[in-house]
Amino acid sequence: xxxxxxxxxxxxxxxxxxxxxxxxxxxxxxxxxxxxxxxxxxxxxxxxxxxxxxxxxxxxxxxxxxxxxxxxxxxxxxxxxxxxxxxxxxxxxxxxxxxxxxxxxxxxxxxxxxxxxxxxxxxxxxxxxxxxxx
Numbered sequence: 001x002x003x004x005x006x007x008x009x010x011x012x013x014x015x016x017x018x019x020x021x022x023x024x025x026x027x028x029x030x031x032x033x034x035x036x037x038x039x040x041x042x043x044x045x046x047x048x049x050x051x052x053x054x055x056x057x058x059x060x061x062x063x064x065x066x067x068x069x070x071x072x073x074x075x076x077x078x079x080x081x082x083x084x085x086x087x088x089x090x091x092x093x094x095x096x097x098x099x100x101x102x103x104x105x106x107x108x109x110x111x112x113x114x115x116x117x118x119x120x121x122x123x124x125x126x127x128x129x130x131x132x133x134x
Contacts (some may be wrong), residue, residue: 007040007048010073010121011057011066015039017118018051021097025077025088025123049075066119074114074122082111085125089113105129 016034033039101114
């Protein structure tokens with residue numbers, strides 16, 4: 001028997017807010033997912049991003065409590081280029097999401113920024129920096 005990586009699961013406090021945020025980033029949650037206690041979006045390579053509401057988790061683990069403060073998880077999304085990092089960051093922050101780290105040219109050769117999802121999990125936006133791509 002061999003275990004294999006199959007999915008990333010996040011506990012969300014507000015399913016509709018989380019589905020809306022991640023749809024803006026291109027995740028294909030099915031219609032009506034925002035009203036469900038569990039939702040999944042397929043990822044490249046057959047992986048899945050799964051959300052469960054806090055209530056769902058407490059239904060089988062009553063003592064579960066969210067980490068405080070915010071999350072300890074981040075998802076990293078590769079953008080097509082440095083300009084897309086900047087544009088996506090500005091779009092999300094302009095829509096009211098919290099910008100944790102403004103776009104910058106990181107010393108490791110990437111244009112890099114972080115926006116927080118509705119539960120405080122980091123969403124890293126990155127692309128090879130213009131100088132690294134040369």
